[in-house]
Amino acid sequence: MKSYALIHQLLNLVEILEEENNGREISLQEFAGFLLNQVGGPLGEPANSDTRFGNEEMYAQSAAFQLDNSIGRLFVYMSRYAKSYIKKTLDGTALQSGEDFTALAILLTHEQLSKTELINYNLQEKASGMEVIRRLLAAGLIRQWDNPQDKREKYVGVTPAGRKLMYRVFVEIGDVSKVITGDLTTAEKVNLLYLLQKLDNFHYALHEKKAIVTKQDLKGLLDS
Template sequence: MGESAAQQVQPGFTVDGRLINLVNRLNRFAGMYSKKALLHSELNNLEDWGYLISLSFMDNPKKSELIAELLSEFPSGIEVIKRLVNSGLAEEFDDPTDKRSKRIKITQKGQRVLFETMHYMKDIAALAFGPLTEAEKQLLMLLLQKLDKFHLDNYKETRPSDYHGAVQALKQSLEKSAEKG
């Protein structure tokens, strides 16, 4: 059986470029599997499920805090929150200390739906990473956590920046990391 185009190293394709391609493909596979798992639930997609599970762990966050936690664009995050509220899975309420802000919490119905979908999502995760040994899973998790920490540490500076500003900030951060050893 031959390699797919995604498995082949294309001439001029850097290792970093290949990694971006693979991470993107894995994200698409996860989305496809999750959509199948959520088909008979009140959730539309993996993003809605991610918002709902984050709400279950966060203590009544501001809407903006929830959106920032999930690294969403504000308009997209507001749309997800609207879907969750309109379906009765989440509830908005006024922030008692900041009248300009709204807070959000998961409802009992949201908790029930989340509970009902949890075993499907656990199956999806187990199958998505099934080809890996436990040691490989631990190594992958360690590497992904390192990348996540690096980008999260730089997120506040890079998010509002244009391309050149973001690249410059990330390069400076990489240089500082290299100096630390």
């Protein structure tokens, strides 16, 4: 087989990716993103091309355009673009925010969840998560009942009205997602998906462990 050397390289890359994921079985999609990231080559430091920045305070500009700071800033920008698009798409429905949509979407895939589980899966603080649940209950999109083993805990589940609404909204959210990914090529989308999934795996583990509660926790994470 003339391509033996290439196959050997691919097997080595699979081993590297498995090691990075602690031996977890990896999907073809994950490997495709990993492979694109491996062969893409370094892009170097980002250019100071954000037109929202002026010409004053060069030290502040230098700090803003450091690699990690640039990535963090662009994440903030992207979240605001996405939030704006999603809010416009949900206009005219009983869903008032992206958090309402994601909470209902998560709940749709479960027979039931406790309120605490739903808030945790939706990556929210307790107060804002309870407000989302109250809105969904008031709109008749979910229902709640007592946990028979613990009366202090409530279960929630999607109602027929909530399911009907979600399947209608899914189509429009799909269009929003295409706007969010902009003019990226398919290869770029696969690469971005791989990188974002890798970041989400890292941060969701911290979220589940409640590892970051204070500013000191953040500093401790960097020092470890």
